[in-house]
Amino acid sequence: MVKKKRSFQEVTEVAEPLTVEEATSAHGIRACLEEIKSYDGVVGYILRNSTSAAIDLKDPTKIIDYAILSSSAIDASKELSELFNLGEVKNIVIEGKEIKVLSLTIDENKISIFLEKGADYETIVKKLYAL
Amino acid sequence: MDDEIYSFALKNTLNEVRNVCPEITNAFMFKEDGEVIAGDENTPEKTIVRVVDSFDSILEKAEAIGDVEGVALEGDKGRLNVFHMNNLYFVIVTSRKADMTYVNTVTRVLIPTILKLLDKICPTPLKNNPPLTEKVPITPTLRETEEPSEDLVEETALEESEEIVKPEIKSEPLLPEAPVNQLIVENLGGLLVPSDTVRIDNKILSEWEELYENKTIEEVEIKTIDGKTTRCKVKPIKDSKYEGKGIIQMPEKIQLALEIKKGELVRAKPIVE
Numbered sequence: 001m002v003k004k005k006r007s008f009q010e011v012t013e014v015a016e017p018l019t020v021e022e023a024t025s026a027h028g029i030r031a032c033l034e035e036i037k038s039y040d041g042v043v044g045y046i047l048r049n050s051t052s053a054a055i056d057l058k059d060p061t062k063i064i065d066y067a068i069l070s071s072s073a074i075d076a077s078k079e080l081s082e083l084f085n086l087g088e089v090k091n092i093v094i095e096g097k098e099i100k101v102l103s104l105t106i107d108e109n110k111i112s113i114f115l116e117k118g119a120d121y122e123t124i125v126k127k128l129y130a131l
Numbered sequence: 132m133d134d135e136i137y138s139f140a141l142k143n144t145l146n147e148v149r150n151v152c153p154e155i156t157n158a159f160m161f162k163e164d165g166e167v168i169a170g171d172e173n174t175p176e177k178t179i180v181r182v183v184d185s186f187d188s189i190l191e192k193a194e195a196i197g198d199v200e201g202v203a204l205e206g207d208k209g210r211l212n213v214f215h216m217n218n219l220y221f222v223i224v225t226s227r228k229a230d231m232t233y234v235n236t237v238t239r240v241l242i243p244t245i246l247k248l249l250d251k252i253c254p255t256p257l258k259n260n261p262p263l264t265e266k267v268p269i270t271p272t273l274r275e276t277e278e279p280s281e282d283l284v285e286e287t288a289l290e291e292s293e294e295i296v297k298p299e300i301k302s303e304p305l306l307p308e309a310p311v312n313q314l315i316v317e318n319l320g321g322l323l324v325p326s327d328t329v330r331i332d333n334k335i336l337s338e339w340e341e342l343y344e345n346k347t348i349e350e351v352e353i354k355t356i357d358g359k360t361t362r363c364k365v366k367p368i369k370d371s372k373y374e375g376k377g378i379i380q381m382p383e384k385i386q387l388a389l390e391i392k393k394g395e396l397v398r399a400k401p402i403v404e
Binding site: 062065066068069072073075076077079080081083084085086087088089090091092093094095096097098099100101114 | 156157178181182185186188189191192193194195196197198199200201202203204205206207208209210211224
């Protein structure tokens, strides 16, 4: 396992063989998230798939809490969608008093973006689905 | 105004909301502690319980973002929205074609108005946490002689409260009737987990043991709402997060045998021989 740490950014890569397509997809999303991170009101993101995870948050003390919340949100969205026959989940937004979380899955990549309460997430959703 | 009327008023409001916005397929509300307040006639209580269970996992972790004020889930066939108002979570499910501006206008105006009105007329139900109609039956102790019916979950709390009986049978010389507890199924897995053993609250086990003059309860009979039964070993729940929540942790094998899954309701009673 290779572990790199750069300021508030944590990247963990599992040394498992990746297909070129998967790697490209994850790289594409990662690049897009890097751009999204610079948008107004975006406080960070979590990207994970079966082989790697990337976390970039302005407040590194929240990494664990946000990672657990992100995972719970994605799991709950699947359960709720099955219960009410909502079809394939496009995204779930959890609005807190201070922060809101946008979570979505693209292929096998589970993405959560953390935004300040008043920030707009529609543009981000469109940008990610345009990938 | 008593609890029954209060709940009746909310239920009717939810039905009316659905009439006004036919794109709303389900509407219900529950308290912050998970207690179901009211649901429209289209949503089975079993479904609401499963939603509360799913939502609970988010609420538990949402402290990091300053607690949940709302949730919006978008699927390709429909949407689910959760609003936090008056210490309640109000859930609406809409079809894909729903005009969300209209839906939000109706629900965000009508529901808070009704809640405020009810709160003024009768503030007790939402403030003192008494059981209301359609409350999630966590662990009511029922008479053994009563045959569980299929429409149990549809029963009103009023009816349930008539059935709820505290075991006060210590003075009887014979073994008391076995109490029946209604519990919500939770998955139990792991390498060292025996497939023939369920786990329930230590408190419930203690109550049973106390009822049977401190006999150790080692087995339970589990009955589903569909009437399927099985007998298995029982141990207390180890994971503190499931304590006091009316949960029965059940290995996959038993769930398959009973044809049930996580979030469903079952009845459990001790076996004393």
